[in-house]
Amino acid sequence: MKRSYFKVLLVIVGVVLLWLFCICSVPILDEGTYLWVSKDLTVFDPYGWSLPFPPWGDAYMFAHPPLHWMWLSVVGQLTQSIWWTKVIAGAFWMILLGGASWRFIEMLPEADFKSWMIWLLTPIVLMPATRPAMPDLQMTALGTCAMLLFYREHVSQELRIRGYLLSGFVLGLASLTKYPALLLWVPILMFCRQLKSLGYVFAGFALSWGLGEGLLFAMYDRVHLFEVLRSAGDVPRGPLLDRFVGLLLRLGVGAPLLLFATFNRRWITGAVLGVILALFCVPDGMSVVQQMYVLIILILSCGAVVSLLCQRSFFSVWALVVWVGVVVAHNYASPRYLMLSVLPMVLLLEKRSYIGIVLGGLWSLVLIGAEHAYAQSASRVAQDVVEHQPEGGFFIGEWSFRWVLESQGWKPVRNQSLDLETTARAKNAASGPPLESEHTAHFIAGDFPVRLVDGESDVGYYSDTLGFWPLGWGTTPLEEAWVH
Structure with a gap:
């Protein structure tokens, strides 16, 4: 037992060191949004802010429950630093996720260290994990821990109340981070042997998720989950079939080792579907x-x-519900939404090799390098805009570009009010209408050849709505900005 805990400790240390090496110094994707929300958050009014992006207005319609940015708020008040907020807030969840994933490896005789390394070095896992200000890491850590607690009791075939209660309680915390975690109820309902055991899981779930939703209702006199479902149509979403195809294409880039590890009769059926x-x-x-x-x-x-996924096992059902949730429930297909499904998929693999692990790890570092290069380029052109126009203005853009300009007092364009003042627009991070007026300044930055976002080439790894292709290659600047 001592040796087992020593291995877990080594695993956690290795995970955290790799994770720290891969964290970017500037906010990536929507990290800036969550950091902005958590900055002035109060516990008794977690939605006391206005949506600074479409559909604008009532923050209570925001798709996520508030546990994640409440956690960011607590850490941010202690650190007063973006970098340390990301590190401390994310390290806790990375430790929990690394330990829980390794315990799964130890429980399954058919899994080994190679399985765990394949999971850790898969870009769909490692890339979202290095964006700790976004909720994906927190939800995946809590969801994986909940599944571990339940599965441990499931295989023991004993009625241990504490394990089932903890499983439900942690699942409730995961669901208070992101609602897609509610889909993990499907494997629990399918594989829970006794009704009494299921009752304990429900009791633990009610203690966390039920209490959290009840407090939100007491504050705002509205059921938050219902508000999210009711307003889901206000956010643009692509066709369902496009999301499915887009997700499959992004799986080839974000989890290449999963594509070659299992060939059987079911694989042939899937291959025929791929041809169609x-x-x-x-x-x-x-x-x-x-x-x-x-x-x-x-x-x-x-x-x-x-x-x-088409197997009669706890892990295949676990992975399947995550996939169904991404394709059906989300507005677009993003690889980070699959983060919770990678561990059960890896545990079902039949073939593993150290050569594949090394190649997969190098590929992850290439994609992380491309992501960091793009974020830093967007941040750099935004800083150039601020230096050019220190008195501020309006802007059209998202992610790192948005974070820098908002921190300097610039405001996002709303209702296409482009003629009010100076307006800055980013090329690839743009989310608003194109500008036809003459520009007074033009800034460029970045030359990393691997492209995760490139509007001109229809490349958008992060979403099928950003571009058809998940990956691109280019020699033009990574990001550009115009001041009109």
């Missing part, structure tokens, strides 16, 4: 090389997904 999708669900106008690339990726991705 490539023939009928892909945009026209592609070159022969592009068509062949899409065909190969869809065959491999569909084959792997069907092979791994």
Whole structure:
């Protein structure tokens, strides 16, 4: 037992060191939004702010419950530093996630250290983990821990009240971080052997999620989950089939090791589905090389997904509900939404190799390097805009670009009010209408060749709505900004 805990300690130390190496010094993607929300948050009014982005207005319609930014707020008040807020807030969840994932490896005789390394070095896991100001890491850590607690009691075949209570309680915390964690009830309901055990899980869940939702109702006289579902249509969303195809294409970039590890009869069925999708669900106008690339990726991705998820096991159901939730419930297909599904998929793999692990790790570092280069480039052009126009103005853009300008008093364009004052617009991080007026300044930054976002080339790794292609290559500047 002591040796087992020593291994867990070594695993946690290794995870945290790798994680610290991969964290970016500037906010990535929506990290700036969550840091902004948590800055002036009060416990008794967690939605006492106005949405500074579409659909604007009532923050209570915001899609996520408040546990994540409440956690960021507590840490931020202690550190008073963006960097240390990200490090301390994320380190706790990374330790929890690393330990829980390793305990799963120890419990399963067919899994080993190679399985764990494949999971850790998968870009879909490592990239969201290095954005600790976003809720994906926290939800994945809590959701994985809840599944571990339940599965441990499930295989023991004993009625240990504490384990089931803790499982439900932690699942409630995960659901108070992001509502898609509620889908983890499906494997619990399917594999819970005794009604009494299920009752204890429900009791633990009610102590956390039920209490949290009840407090929100007491504060705002509205059920938050219902408000989120009611207002979901206010946010633009792509067609369901496009989300499915987009997610499969992004799986090929974000989890390549999963594509080659399991070949069986189910894989053949999935491969046939991939051929059908490539023939009928892909945009026209592609070159022969592009068509062949899409065909190969869809065959491999569909084959792997069907092979791994269409099994009668706790882990396949766990992964399947996450996939269904991403395709059906989310507004767009983002690889980070699959983070919670990678561990159960890896635990179902039949083939593992150290060569694949090394190649997968190097690929993750390339993608993380591309992500950091883009975030720093967007931040740099935003700083150039501020230096050019220190008195402020309006802007059109998101992510790191938005974070820098908002911190300097610039305001996002709303209702297309482009003629009011000076307006700055980013090329790739833009979320508003294009500007037709002449620009007074033009700034460029970045030259990393691997592109995760490139509007001109229809590249958008982070979402199918940003671009069809999950990855691109270019020699033009990573980000540009114009001042009009």
